[in-house]
Amino acid sequence: MASGTSTAAAVKLRITEIFASVQGESTRVGLPTVFVRLTGCPLRCTWCDTAYAFTGGESRTLDEVMAEVARHGLEHVCVSGGEPLSQKACLALLSALCDAGYSVSLETSGALDVGAVDPRVSRVVDLKAPGSGEVERNLYANIALLTPHDEIKIVLAGEADYEWAKRQIAQHRIAERCTVLLSPVAGALDPARLAEWVVRDRLPVRFQLQLHKVLWNDARGR
Numbered sequence: 001m002a003s004g005t006s007t008a009a010a011v012k013l014r015i016t017e018i019f020a021s022v023q024g025e026s027t028r029v030g031l032p033t034v035f036v037r038l039t040g041c042p043l044r045c046t047w048c049d050t051a052y053a054f055t056g057g058e059s060r061t062l063d064e065v066m067a068e069v070a071r072h073g074l075e076h077v078c079v080s081g082g083e084p085l086s087q088k089a090c091l092a093l094l095s096a097l098c099d100a101g102y103s104v105s106l107e108t109s110g111a112l113d114v115g116a117v118d119p120r121v122s123r124v125v126d127l128k129a130p131g132s133g134e135v136e137r138n139l140y141a142n143i144a145l146l147t148p149h150d151e152i153k154i155v156l157a158g159e160a161d162y163e164w165a166k167r168q169i170a171q172h173r174i175a176e177r178c179t180v181l182l183s184p185v186a187g188a189l190d191p192a193r194l195a196e197w198v199v200r201d202r203l204p205v206r207f208q209l210q211l212h213k214v215l216w217n218d219a220r221g222r
Contacts, residue, residue: 010061011061011062011089011092011093012059012060012061012062012089013038013059013060013061013062013065013087013089013090013093014038014039014040014057014058014059014060014087015036015037015038015039015057015058015059015060015065016037016038016039016052016053016056016057016058016081016082017035017037017053018034018035018036018037018065018068018069019034019035019037020032020033020034020035020072020074021033021035022211023076023078023105023211024210024211025124025153025181025183025208025210025211026105026107026122026124026151026153026181026208027151027179027181027206028076028078028105028122029208029211030211031076032074032076033074033076033077033078034069034072034074034076034077034078035077035078035080036065036069036077036078036079036080036093037050037053037080037081037082038053038057038079038080038081038082038083038084038086038087038090039053039054039055039056039057039081039082039087040053040054040055040057040081040082040083040086040087041053041054041081041082041083041086041109042083042086042111042112042137043083043109043111043128043134043137044133044134045128045132045133045134046131046132046133046157047131047132047155047157047185047186047188049186050080050081050082053081053082054082062089062092062093062096065093066096066097066100069097069102070100075102075103076102076103076104076105077097077102077103077104077105078104078105078106078107079093079094079097079104079105079106079107080106080107081107081108081109083108083109083111083112084106084107084108085106085108085109085112085113085114085117086112091116091117091118094106094117094118094121095118098118098120098121103122104118104120104121104122105121105122105123105124106121106122106123106124107124107126108123108124108125108126109126109128109134109137110125110126110127110128110137110138110139110142110152111128111134111137111138111139112139113139113141113142114142114145114146115142115145119149122149122150122151123146123149123150123151124150124151124153124181125142125146125150125151125152125153126152126153126154126155127152127153127154127165127168127174128155129154129155129156129157129161129164129165130160130161130164131156131157131158131160131161131185131188132155132157135164140172143172143174143177146174146177146178147177147178148177148178148179149178150177150178150179151178151179151180151181152174152177152178152179152180152181153181153183154168154180154181154182154183155183155184155185156182156183156184156185156189156194157184157185157188157189158188158189159197161189162182162194162197165182166201166203169203169204169205175204175205179206180203180204180205180206181205181206181208182194182198182203182205182206182207182208183207183208183209183210184209186210191209194207195207
């Protein structure tokens with residue numbers, strides 16, 4: 001799989017890292033995946049676990065990124081950050097990956113418009129709970145753009161966040177559009193409590209733990 005276009009050689013992206021691992025969350029959890037982590041993010045969530053991707057990185061051409069992804073020899077590719085959509089060239093990267101035959105997902109904060117993302121991409125869109133410190137950044141117009149091919153992820157720091165999430169799911173009828181993922185903040189909310197609340201309230205969601213934290217304690221490049 002390769003892009004092989006002259007246009008791709010001119011497109012530049014700032015890349016923090018490219019690595020192979022297992023997908024740690026979403027409905028693709030456990031699948032061997034190549035991660036392309038773009039640099040930069042306009043948000044500063046209180047529980048962010050990838051602050052190292054806020055700055056720095058290395059300027060790479062789209063051709064170079066595609067070649068490195070191909071070397072890993074995996075079907076699934078996840079474009080993440082930071083906030084990948086903060087780089088305009090992210091859209092070209094997503095389309096190039098789809099054109100090359102990969103199964104592509106995008107992890108995005110939900111603060112930026114996802115409408116221009118290639119429809120072949122599975123968009124995993126955050127909805128920031130109050131505990132994140134960035135609840136005002138939620139772009140609710142994104143919800144109407146989502147399809148069953150996409151997912152909403154809500155990370156929760158406690159019961160107040162959970163009650164907020166319940167209201168959002170009901171008010172915006174999110175579960176009728178796509179899969180809803182609820183995750184506890186590691187070290188802040190007992191996963192068992194969250195699981196019990198979900199079952200108690202019969203929420204139409206998928207409870208998840210971040211597998212990469214369980215396996216590698218959030219080590220970089222995992």
